[in-house]
Each structure stands twice: as structure tokens, then as C-alpha cells.
Amino acid sequence: MTGQPRDAAHWARYTETLEVAGLRKGAGTRNVEGRRPVSPLQGFGKMWQKTFKVRLEGVGASPVEVVGAWREHFPEISGFGEGFRVPSGGLVPGAVALLAGGLTGVMVLYADEESFTYMTPEGHPFSGWITFSAYRDEDGTTVAQAQFLIRANDPVYELMMLVGMNGAENLQWQGTLRNLAAHFGARGRVETKVVCVDPGRRWRHYKNLRHNVLIRSMLHALIAPLRWLRPRSTG
Amino acid sequence: MSGAAHGGEGLHASLQSLRGEYEGVRELERKRRNDMPQAQVTMDVRRVEGNVSVIDVKGELTAFAEGVLMDAYNQASDGRVRAIVLNFEGLEYMNSSGIGLLVTLLIRVNREKQKLLTYGLSEHYRSIFQITRLDDAIGIHDSEEEAVRAANAA
Numbered sequence: 001m002t003g004q005p006r007d008a009a010h011w012a013r014y015t016e017t018l019e020v021a022g023l024r025k026g027a028g029t030r031n032v033e034g035r036r037p038v039s040p041l042q043g044f045g046k047m048w049q050k051t052f053k054v055r056l057e058g059v060g061a062s063p064v065e066v067v068g069a070w071r072e073h074f075p076e077i078s079g080f081g082e083g084f085r086v087p088s089g090g091l092v093p094g095a096v097a098l099l100a101g102g103l104t105g106v107m108v109l110y111a112d113e114e115s116f117t118y119m120t121p122e123g124h125p126f127s128g129w130i131t132f133s134a135y136r137d138e139d140g141t142t143v144a145q146a147q148f149l150i151r152a153n154d155p156v157y158e159l160m161m162l163v164g165m166n167g168a169e170n171l172q173w174q175g176t177l178r179n180l181a182a183h184f185g186a187r188g189r190v191e192t193k194v195v196c197v198d199p200g201r202r203w204r205h206y207k208n209l210r211h212n213v214l215i216r217s218m219l220h221a222l223i224a225p226l227r228w229l230r231p232r233s234t235g
Numbered sequence: 236m237s238g239a240a241h242g243g244e245g246l247h248a249s250l251q252s253l254r255g256e257y258e259g260v261r262e263l264e265r266k267r268r269n270d271m272p273q274a275q276v277t278m279d280v281r282r283v284e285g286n287v288s289v290i291d292v293k294g295e296l297t298a299f300a301e302g303v304l305m306d307a308y309n310q311a312s313d314g315r316v317r318a319i320v321l322n323f324e325g326l327e328y329m330n331s332s333g334i335g336l337l338v339t340l341l342i343r344v345n346r347e348k349q350k351l352l353t354y355g356l357s358e359h360y361r362s363i364f365q366i367t368r369l370d371d372a373i374g375i376h377d378s379e380e381e382a383v384r385a386a387n388a389a
Binding site: 004005006007008010011012013014015037038039040041042047049109110112115117119129131133147149197198 | 326327328329330331332334335338339341342346357359360362363365366367368369371372
């Protein structure tokens, strides 16, 4: 691998669209398979940088150990449980995991020993990246951190952000960090910092609505009787 | 006298011991500071033709580079600069936090109605710009001349 930089193995390989591998194919992958990964630049709403931190006081674990456990036990620590389906190869760069039983998913964009990053697909409530990491603070205490750089993907999600989804997301990730601290036997206070990086909305991206997984899933459910009738009438 | 002398020696020994402990603590502090991750990057700013500034990025682009990058941008955008060109020929390492920094830089650049362009990206980093879809918003060029020409074009 002469000429390859040190980070080469940490990044997912370029892919135009997501491919779900290592998980059972079927209805659960419908909203993720074939979708393009999206960065905060392709979203619609205001851009937010959210940082959640917990100091693991009295815990001897190094940042590498903390991130290793976080990655290995992500479904339990995040509170998503069985709704977060990890592919058989684990959360390695390029892997696609399903969320909420396949309603949406995330791709592992980057992973090294001290951090890993998810990137969301089209149709997900947010477009952007979520980075989970750990580092040593000045006094030697290990600090675990989850950082989001996101926009709501379309006008419907932006509206949902305004009426409570934003707060619900914050509670979700504060809970995740508390669970992580508890995993190591600590009771850390979660520090939250929310910064609006770009207050402007990208109106030209309103068309992202066509990928919205909630709308698509609702339509899918509504036309389910038609799909059920069709094979019976032909058969 | 001899008692006072002994007392003086005792005090001296105590002071020596305290100094030793103090030096030990300072050494630990120095060691801890060296263990702390720091920015392993330098960014030199050059002003080139037509109100275009070039930032030569050398080293690692990680979260720890934030201060260096924003200082370089402040220096680069001084005056009536229309475009910022990032020279990535010296880029040795970048993680996802580094990509996040580029997005926040892009937002600042757009707010100032400037353009952000790059050149010198290796194939590896070009593919990272593609997968993160930064190439939708940041112009990628093969050389400084090409990037400066594109910056002056619009």
C-alpha cells in the first residue's frame, strides 16, 4: 500500500448508493438500499453542531477502550436496542446498519481506534455526520463525546425539529452518554452544547421530501391492500 | 547555636524535599501535556493575484486543527478577498472531524460571499471529498493556476 496515507483504512470506500450487506434482505432494507449518503450540505434545514460530553471520573479506561466498547455495544448503549441492526461484519468503515427496524439506517463513514462516524442516507430525518469519540482531558480523565453536524433533511423534518424532535434527539443522546458512563461504572454529568452553524434554510433542497422515509413508509402501508389484491386477481 | 544549626539543616532538608516533590509534579504535568493530543498541522497564508488567498495546509486535519484553520482563514480573508484556495499537497492525515471543520469553514466562507476551492488532493482524499459529498460545494482543481483561474472566473 505504498503511497497510501495512514487514514486510508479508516474511511469507507466511495460508493454512489448504499448497499446493505450482512443483514437479511427484504422489506427492512427498502428505505436504505440504493439511497445516496448525504452530508450536511445536501440537507434542507438550519445546520446544527451538537456536542454531548461526559467525563468518566474515576474510570481507568483509555479513550481506545471507551470507543471500542461503545462501538461493540452500540445498540444497547445508544438505547436503540434490537431496533439498531448491526451487519455481521460489525461497524467497520462502509458498513450499513439499520435503524428503527429498517425504517432508516446509517453508514459507517469513518472508524479508527478513538472515534467512529455515521453518515445518514437520503430520507433520514437528518443529513449529516455523527461522530463518537473519546479523548484524555487535561487532568487525565477520559472524556466521551458525541458530536453531530446535521441539518433536517426536508421541510417536514424541519417542522418536526421545531415541534419537539430537536429536544427528543438531545434527550436520546444525553441518555446514550449516561449509559456509556454507567457501562464503565461511572455516573457522569452530561454536558450539552448546541450551536446553530448556519441559520439559513436551503429552499432548493425542498425536493428531498420525495425520499422522506416516514412519507414513503406511510404510502407503502396505504397501498398495501392493492399489493395484496394484485397477486390474488392474477392468480 | 548547634540546635539552631540543626534546625536550619532540617529546614533546608524539608525545603529540598518540597522542591523535589514540586519538580516531580511539574514533570508529571509536562508528561501529561505531551500526552495530550495537539494540532499537528501548519497553515501558511499567501495572497495571490486577483484577491485570492491560498492556505498551504501541511500535516494533519483533525479536530485539533480548528484553531489553526480559523486563524489562517481570518488572515487569508483580510481585505477584499473573493476566494480562498486550500492547498492540500502537504495533507498527511485527515479524519471525519477534519471533514467537519471544512464544512464549518465553507459556511463561514459562504457567509462572506467568498468561494472555497482546493487543489493538491491525492486520489485518496479526492474520493473522501466524493463520499462525503463535499465536492458538491468545494471546487476541486489539479493545480494552483487552475484553482486561481476558477476563483477569478465568476
